Amino acid sequence: MSGDELRLARAYLSRVAEPPAPALAAFVTEVGPIEAAARVRAGDVPPAVDGQTSARRAEQWAERDLELVDQLGGRLLIPEDEEWPRWPFNALAIAAANGLRCGLEPLALWVRGSCDLAALTRRAVAVVGSRAASDYGQHVAGEFGFGLAGAGVTVVSGAAYGIDGAAHRGALGAGGPTIAVLACGVDMAYPAGHQVLIDRIADRGLVVTEYPPTRSPARHRFLTRNRLIAALAEGTVVVEAGRRSGAKNTAASTSALGRVLMAVPGPVTSVSSLGCHELLRSGEALPVTSVAEVLESTGRLGVDLVESTRNTDTGPPQGDAMRVFEALGLSFGFSPETISVESGVELKRVRALLPQLELAGLAERAETGWKRSQEMSWRGDT
Amino acid sequence: MSGDELRLARAYLSRVAEPPAPALAAFVTEVGPIEAAARVRAGDVPPAVDGQTSARRAEQWAERDLELVDQLGGRLLIPEDEEWPRWPFNALAIAAANGLRCGLEPLALWVRGSCDLAALTRRAVAVVGSRAASDYGQHVAGEFGFGLAGAGVTVVSGAAYGIDGAAHRGALGAGGPTIAVLACGVDMAYPAGHQVLIDRIADRGLVVTEYPPTRSPARHRFLTRNRLIAALAEGTVVVEAGRRSGAKNTAASTSALGRVLMAVPGPVTSVSSLGCHELLRSGEALPVTSVAEVLESTGRLGVDLVESTRNTDTGPPQGDAMRVFEALGLSFGFSPETISVESGVELKRVRALLPQLELAGLAERAETGWKRSQEMSWRGDT
Numbered sequence: 001m002s003g004d005e006l007r008l009a010r011a012y013l014s015r016v017a018e019p020p021a022p023a024l025a026a027f028v029t030e031v032g033p034i035e036a037a038a039r040v041r042a043g044d045v046p047p048a049v050d051g052q053t054s055a056r057r058a059e060q061w062a063e064r065d066l067e068l069v070d071q072l073g074g075r076l077l078i079p080e081d082e083e084w085p086r087w088p089f090n091a092l093a094i095a096a097a098n099g100l101r102c103g104l105e106p107l108a109l110w111v112r113g114s115c116d117l118a119a120l121t122r123r124a125v126a127v128v129g130s131r132a133a134s135d136y137g138q139h140v141a142g143e144f145g146f147g148l149a150g151a152g153v154t155v156v157s158g159a160a161y162g163i164d165g166a167a168h169r170g171a172l173g174a175g176g177p178t179i180a181v182l183a184c185g186v187d188m189a190y191p192a193g194h195q196v197l198i199d200r201i202a203d204r205g206l207v208v209t210e211y212p213p214t215r216s217p218a219r220h221r222f223l224t225r226n227r228l229i230a231a232l233a234e235g236t237v238v239v240e241a242g243r244r245s246g247a248k249n250t251a252a253s254t255s256a257l258g259r260v261l262m263a264v265p266g267p268v269t270s271v272s273s274l275g276c277h278e279l280l281r282s283g284e285a286l287p288v289t290s291v292a293e294v295l296e297s298t299g300r301l302g303v304d305l306v307e308s309t310r311n312t313d314t315g316p317p318q319g320d321a322m323r324v325f326e327a328l329g330l331s332f333g334f335s336p337e338t339i340s341v342e343s344g345v346e347l348k349r350v351r352a353l354l355p356q357l358e359l360a361g362l363a364e365r366a367e368t369g370w371k372r373s374q375e376m377s378w379r380g381d382t
Numbered sequence: 383m384s385g386d387e388l389r390l391a392r393a394y395l396s397r398v399a400e401p402p403a404p405a406l407a408a409f410v411t412e413v414g415p416i417e418a419a420a421r422v423r424a425g426d427v428p429p430a431v432d433g434q435t436s437a438r439r440a441e442q443w444a445e446r447d448l449e450l451v452d453q454l455g456g457r458l459l460i461p462e463d464e465e466w467p468r469w470p471f472n473a474l475a476i477a478a479a480n481g482l483r484c485g486l487e488p489l490a491l492w493v494r495g496s497c498d499l500a501a502l503t504r505r506a507v508a509v510v511g512s513r514a515a516s517d518y519g520q521h522v523a524g525e526f527g528f529g530l531a532g533a534g535v536t537v538v539s540g541a542a543y544g545i546d547g548a549a550h551r552g553a554l555g556a557g558g559p560t561i562a563v564l565a566c567g568v569d570m571a572y573p574a575g576h577q578v579l580i581d582r583i584a585d586r587g588l589v590v591t592e593y594p595p596t597r598s599p600a601r602h603r604f605l606t607r608n609r610l611i612a613a614l615a616e617g618t619v620v621v622e623a624g625r626r627s628g629a630k631n632t633a634a635s636t637s638a639l640g641r642v643l644m645a646v647p648g649p650v651t652s653v654s655s656l657g658c659h660e661l662l663r664s665g666e667a668l669p670v671t672s673v674a675e676v677l678e679s680t681g682r683l684g685v686d687l688v689e690s691t692r693n694t695d696t697g698p699p700q701g702d703a704m705r706v707f708e709a710l711g712l713s714f715g716f717s718p719e720t721i722s723v724e725s726g727v728e729l730k731r732v733r734a735l736l737p738q739l740e741l742a743g744l745a746e747r748a749e750t751g752w753k754r755s756q757e758m759s760w761r762g763d764t
């Protein structure tokens with residue numbers, strides 16, 4: 001069987017079936033794509049496959065579709081290609097084996113852009129969220145997109161307004177490639193206002209969809225599409241999500257596929273962060289507040305560890321030493337006896353601690369006794 | 383032994399030792415407060431107790447101290463009193479038995495205010511955070527204080543500027559009692575700018591401290607004080623905390639005492655929320671975004687359950703029904719055959735689903751075929 005024949009067969013099947021079509025997928029695995037296409041065309045298939053293909057089996061537009069995407073600088077990727085994202089899609093196969101609805105490998109992928117999909121998804125993180133994003137959410141999505149691209153990580157998202165767009169723009173701003181997964185044909189721009197953005201993504205990264213050319217976007221296609229966003233990335237960051245945001249569906253797919261789910265905290269006064277806080281409170285998502293934390297959460301063991309923001313310097317003296325230090329005069333020196341009474345630390349211990357505080361640069365001897373060192377300005381938040 | 387004698391003994395011990403003084407506490411438990419006080423006064427104590435009492439054992443101001451707080455409308459609470467918060471302080475005893483530094487019951491508590499401490503702490507939540515709080519943090523602290531008081535829960539906090547003050551003001555605004563735990567004598571107001579607030583708390587709730595009158599605030603006293611805030615409440619909410627906020631110390635005590643630790647998410651762009659996000663990311667704290675969630679996290683089983691903010695209405699149609707619904711015309715009716723091709727759902731299933739959608743009020747018959755119901759305006763966020 002030739003590569004062209006395979007591609008034509010899969011192009012035909014990709015148009016005929018509305019994904020996810022598990023019976024057809026199993027049939028293709030069983031008899032191979034070329035025989036599967038021929039038998040679907042002839043109506044000579046088991047009833048379950050017939051149910052998923054009878055409505056459109058007359059649409060024999062494979063050659064026309066391949067020509068159309070070729071004119072757009074695109075191509076049809078098939079599982080038989082080197083470039084097929086085998087490793088990322090492995091999670092779909094595992095999920096399917098576990099009977100999960102979100103686990104079904106696409107029959108083929110229509111792509112625009114010259115990058116290699118397998119290479120781009122070697123290190124990739126999905127950044128998703130509401131269309132109705134706040135300024136805060138768009139700012140964070142842009143920063144995350146920029147930072148991930150700067151760290152050599154491919155951003156994966158949809159192409160919607162709000163978080164998706166901000167994440168892509170951030171990644172493009174850092175000169176990084178980015179992947180937009182569409183819920184319609186690769187020949188269409190949805191939303192229309194993102195035509196220029198989608199073209200730039202195709203120039204610098206990849207625009208990907210399992211829908212054939214001219215297929216229009218529909219709500220169920222966004223939901224079906226979301227599993228591919230989750231599968232192509234090592235983890236998904238939900239930047240902002242409202243009560244009913246589709247981002248929560250991508251989040252559910254991410255968890256179902258065993259990938260790392262992350263959510264960005266936001267003001268509790270903002271409805272745009274409600275979905276993120278739900279994911280955090282339920283324990284489904286890890287909170288992430290920076291690109292470094294995203295890399296740490298998705299990274300390989302021993303690499304990408306975040307330097308803790310915790311206090312790592314020596315900080316204030318501890319225990320009795322702190323008590324003695326606190327009892328020291330600021331400008332007037334006190335006797336060890338006075339310091340003992342003020343601090344409640346017994347005199348002999350005060351006498352032992354004062355020279356230690358002096359060595360540490362915290363105390364000094366004045367004419368009238370011991371006082372705090374002039375250079376010592378440490379004063380923490382209580 | 384009379385109650386007066388007991389109170390005088392504990393007043394004396396409370397001034398002589400700088401808390402936490404574990405050796406003295408053990409000695410008091412062993413020989414009783416009256417004998418302990420007499421022997422400390424005489425210097426006739428084991429070396430470990432001597433180390434914790436020798437510096438101030440000459441300060442025999444118990445009568446003067448009790449008179450002073452009496453003039454302020456205050457009193458000395460001792461473990462032998464009915465009003466002693468036995469149940470909350472049980473956590474301290476357990477922690478002490480486990481060798482934890484934060485687990486030491488105070489020898490006595492100096493209080494201002496006429497409320498009953500045991501009654502006020504029957505249902506109490508600590509609300510803490512940075513002095514250098516943002517407008518957002520102060521807003522949330524105020525809302526939480528107001529909401530908790532409205533739900534009959536006592537707010538416990540320090541008396542600092544920022545989150546502490548906002549939480550108390552919120553609680554007072556709802557007419558609820560509130561408890562301020564000080565790191566200095568009950569005769570002092572620290573910070574001085576909170577004199578009026580502290581007086582109002584004493585009027586309507588309680589001002590509490592383990593430090594005798596005239597003892598001035600010091601950093602180590604805030605840290606020692608924090609364990610009492612944690613112990614008096616069923617859980618602690620950290621509203622905002624910076625890198626070095628003392629609120630993180632209260633958070634650590636809360637966890638060590640086995641109480642519920644909660645943190646409020648905030649903008650990841652705000653340094654004021656950094657400490658909260660660290661607590662969330664490490665898993666030490668539960669995220670809380672509302673008073674209802676605080677009540678749920680600290681409440682008794684089967685009570686105070688939050689009504690989920692998740693979508694509980696029936697929402698959009700699912701699966702094939704959704705695909706058929708999406709393929710319906712908005713104003714022009716389509717034939718079942720057209721709908722089958724557009725949706726990819728086999729014809730006989732389309733024919734079965736259309737009447738179901740009609741019954742659900744989602745589809746209607748037009749002259750030219752099937753279209754979406756006029757009343758149907760549902761359109762989720764993708």
